[in-house]
Amino acid sequence: MHIENTVRLDFKDVLIRPKRSTLTSRSEVDITRSFKFLHTSTPYHAIPIIAANMDTTGTFAMARALAEHGLSTALHKHYSVEEYVDFFSKLETKSSAFYSLGIGDGDWEKFREVMRLSGNAVSFVCIDVANGYTEAFVSFVKKVRDTFPDLVIMAGNVVTGDMTEELLLSGADIVKVGIGPGSVCTTRKMTGVGYPQLSAIIECADAAHGLGGRICADGGCTVPGDIAKAFGGGADFVMLGGMFAGHDEAGGERVELDGKVYRRFYGMSSKDAMDKYSGGVAKYRAAEGKSVLLPERGPVENTVQDILGGVRSACTYVGARRLKELTMRTTFVRVSMQINEVFGKS
Numbered sequence: 001m002h003i004e005n006t007v008r009l010d011f012k013d014v015l016i017r018p019k020r021s022t023l024t025s026r027s028e029v030d031i032t033r034s035f036k037f038l039h040t041s042t043p044y045h046a047i048p049i050i051a052a053n054m055d056t057t058g059t060f061a062m063a064r065a066l067a068e069h070g071l072s073t074a075l076h077k078h079y080s081v082e083e084y085v086d087f088f089s090k091l092e093t094k095s096s097a098f099y100s101l102g103i104g105d106g107d108w109e110k111f112r113e114v115m116r117l118s119g120n121a122v123s124f125v126c127i128d129v130a131n132g133y134t135e136a137f138v139s140f141v142k143k144v145r146d147t148f149p150d151l152v153i154m155a156g157n158v159v160t161g162d163m164t165e166e167l168l169l170s171g172a173d174i175v176k177v178g179i180g181p182g183s184v185c186t187t188r189k190m191t192g193v194g195y196p197q198l199s200a201i202i203e204c205a206d207a208a209h210g211l212g213g214r215i216c217a218d219g220g221c222t223v224p225g226d227i228a229k230a231f232g233g234g235a236d237f238v239m240l241g242g243m244f245a246g247h248d249e250a251g252g253e254r255v256e257l258d259g260k261v262y263r264r265f266y267g268m269s270s271k272d273a274m275d276k277y278s279g280g281v282a283k284y285r286a287a288e289g290k291s292v293l294l295p296e297r298g299p300v301e302n303t304v305q306d307i308l309g310g311v312r313s314a315c316t317y318v319g320a321r322r323l324k325e326l327t328m329r330t331t332f333v334r335v336s337m338q339i340n341e342v343f344g345k346s
Contacts, residue, residue, distance in 0.1 A: 008195065008196040008199035008200075009196050009198045009199045009332075009334070010181075010196045010197055010198055010199075010220065011197060011198050011220055011221070011225075011226040011229050011230070012336065013196075013198070013334060013335065013336045014198065014229065014332040014333060014334055014335060015332070015333050015335050016228065016229060016232055016314060016317065016318060016330055016331070016332060016333075017318075017331045017332070017333045018317040018318060019317070019318045019319050019329060019331070020319060021316060021317070021318065021319030022319060023315075023316045023319060023321060025316075026309065026312040026313055026315075026316055027312075028316075028321060029312040029315040029316060029320070029321060029322070029323070030321065030322045030323065031047055031308060031311055031312055031315070031322075031323040032045060032046060032047055032070060032323070033045070033046070033047070033048045033236070033323055033324060035048075035214060035236065037152055037173040037174075037214065038168060038172075038173050038211065038212045038213045038214075039145060039149070039153070039171060039172075039173050040149065040150050040151065040152055040173060041150075042094075042123050042124075042150055042151070042152050043095075044095045044124075044152065045095070046070050046071065046072060046093070046095050046096065047069070047070040047071050047308070048072075048236060048237040048238065048323075049071045049072070049227070049237070049238050049239075049240065049307065050071070050072045050073065050074050050098070050216065050237055050238070050239045050240070051063070051066060051071070051072070051073040051074065051239075051240060051241075051244045052074060052182075052218070052239050052240060052241035052244070053074035053075060053076050053077065053098070053100035053126055053128055054076055054241055054245075054251075054267070054268050055076040055078055055251045055252075055268070056241075056245050056250055056251045056252040056263070056264070056265050056266065057073075057076075057240075057241050057244045057245050057250050057251070058073055058074050058075045058076040058100065059073075059075070059076070059249060059250060059251050060075070060079070060083075060087055061248075061249040061250075062244065062247075062249040062250060062300065063075060063087075063096060063097045064249075065249045065299070065300050065301065066096070066300070066304065067092075067093055067096035067097075069301070069304050069308070071096075071304065072095060072096050072097065072098065072124075073096065073097050073098070074097075074098040074100050074126045074128075074154075074239065075087075075097055075098065075099060075100055076100060076251075076268075077100045077101055077102065077107065077128075078277060081110060081113050081114055081117065084099065084114045084118070085114055085117045085118045085121075088114070088118050088121040088122050089118050089119075089121050091121065094123040094124065095123070095124055095152075097124070098124040098125060098126040098154060099111065099114065099122045099124070099125045099126070100125070100126040100127075100128055101125065101126075101127060101128070102127075102128060102129060103127065103129060103136060103137055103140040108140075108143075111125075112147075115148070120148075120150075122151070123150070123151065123152060124151070124152045124154070125144065125148075125151050125152070125153055125154065126154045126155075126176070127140065127141060127144060127153060127154070127155040127156075127172075128155075128156065128157070128176070129156075129157070130157065130179075130187065130269060130288065131157075131179075132155065132156050132157050132158040132163060132167065132176075133158060133163055137155075138166060138167065138170050141153065141155050141167060141170045141171045141172050142170045142171050144171065145170070145171025145172075146171070152173050152174070153171060153172050153173050153174070154172065154173065154174035154175075154176055154216055154237075155167050155172040155174070155175060155176060156175055156176025156177060156178070156216070156218065157176045157177065157178050157179055157218055158175060158176075158177060158179070158204070159177060159178065159179050159194070159195035159200040159204065160195070160200070160203065160204065161203045161204055161206060161207030162207070164177070164204040164207040164208050164213070164215065165207050165208075165210075165211060168208060168211050168213035169211070172213070173213065173214060174213070174214040174215065174216050174236070174237060175204060175208055175213060175214070175215050175216070176215075176216045176218045176239065177197075177200050177201055177204045177215050177216065177217055177218060177235075178197055178200065178217065178218040178219035178220065178239075179193060179194050179195060179200075180193065180194035180195075180219070181194070181197040181219035181220030182218075182219035182220065182241055182242070182267065183222065183241065183242040183292075184241070184242065184265060184266055184267040184289050184290050184291070184292060185219065185267050185269070185288065185289055186267070186288050186289055186290050187269070187288045190288045191288070197217070197219060197220040197230075198229060198230070198233050198332075201215065201217045201230055201233040201234060201235050202233045202234055205233065205234025205235060205236075205327075206234065208236075209234070214236040214237065215234070215235055215236055215237070216235065216236065216237035216238065216239050217230040217233075217235035217237070217238045217239065218239040219239070219241070221238060221240055221243060222242065222243065223310075224306055224307050224309070224310025224311060224314075225310060225314070227240070227307060227310065227311055228310060228311050228314035228315075228326070229332075231311065231314075231323060231326045231327060232314070232318075232326050232327055232330030232332070233327065233330070233332075234327050240307075241265075242265065242294075243303065243307065244300060244303065245263065245265040245294055246262075246263045246265060246294035246295065246296060246297040247296075247297045247298065247299060247300040247303065248296075248297075248298060248299050248300070249299070249300050250263065250265075250300070252264045252265055252266075252294075254296070255293055257293070260295065261295075261296045262293035262294060262295055262296060263293070263294050263296055264291060264292075264293055264294075265291070265292050265293075265294050266289060266290065266291035266292070267288070267289020267290060267291075268289060269288040269289040311323070314326070318330060
């Protein structure tokens with residue numbers, strides 16, 4: 001057993017300190033990014049915000065709607081081969097959609113079939129597991145890289161610099177960071193495992209950027225200010241679930257209660273998800289997600305405008321003319337302290 005005494009931070013623990021700026025309007029801020037990747041020359045130029053690969057957010061409809069605003073979507077993995085082939089074959093901007101897969105044999109064979117039938121139309125993939133610390137996961141990332149050398153590979157999830165480096169050296173271009181911060185994830189409650197998200201972003205970004213890799217902050221953002229903090233902490237991409245859930249373009253069962261309409265939103269390790277796709281929760285495990293009802297929120301366009309407006313505004317407060325400059329101009333101010341610090345106890 002070992003105890004680390006270094007303070008680790010979540011989004012709620014800090015604010016971004018304003019700085020003098022020459023910007024006069026949010027319209028002067030460019031929030032697109034152009035990335036070069038570690039293992040492939042495939043280009044990326046877009047707004048680096050991605051809808052999460054949950055079946056309640058990562059839908060074809062969401063991908064089409066977000067693409068109109070320059071954002072991307074990680075599609076959920078439960079569409080049929082024919083549906084994927086049709087979608088990717090017609091996709092105009094390759095970086096607007098990631099194909100998502102797990103590391104099982106069925107996931108692998110399905111992806112290879114999609115690539116074969118679509119003429120390798122997929123350019124961006126998201127290899128997604130709850131625990132990115134296993135040898136099997138690292139080996140799978142290597143296999144995907146060796147088989148499809150031109151793919152942009154996003155892989156995760158992890159929360160530490162050493163595993164970020166391991167995944168990058170194994171073939172990942174983008175490492176997905178976050179264990180347990182999502183609004184419908186109960187991993188921290190069920191297992192006691194996790195890491196404060198902002199500190200995870202800062203530490204993993206430092207490790208990734210030293211090797212020429214990228215990271216995607218996945219989970220924990222509930223308001224546009226959290227997204228700005230994630231970018232300020234060094235995230236290259238930010239993935240959102242709950243902020244995109246409940247919209248017309250999202251999935252999820254529509255439920256009417258007391259004359260109001262809601263949409264069901266659940267984690268992909270929840271009982272609802274496992275009942276739907278795996279025949280129930282296996283006897284050797286427990287559900288690590290929950291299900292909630294969100295009021296229907298209409299078209300996602302209004303939420304996109306709030307998100308992008310908030311990020312642009314954050315840039316103006318610190319004088320960042322481009323999103324790329326935000327992390328260089330960010331100083332975090334701690335606004336919460338541990339109880340022992342507050343009361344002066346040792």
